[in-house]
Amino acid sequence: MYLTKTRLIVGDLFFVVGLALVSWAIFYSKQNELAFELITLVLLGRSVFFHYNWYKTTGKIY
Numbered sequence: 001m002y003l004t005k006t007r008l009i010v011g012d013l014f015f016v017v018g019l020a021l022v023s024w025a026i027f028y029s030k031q032n033e034l035a036f037e038l039i040t041l042v043l044l045g046r047s048v049f050f051h052y053n054w055y056k057t058t059g060k061i062y
Helices: 004-027 032-058
Strands: none
Touching: 004 032
């Protein structure tokens, strides 16, 4: 997989939108709170992984 700047930015936007959706879902339904938190952790881990690989490859944050 080739990591580009666009993929990095889209991944961050995906995380922000996902975080908003998870927050909205937790606000309206307390039943699946653990599942929503796990989704948030997966999205955060994906974003951190992409940023780490991007920084390791280019030496830049963005």
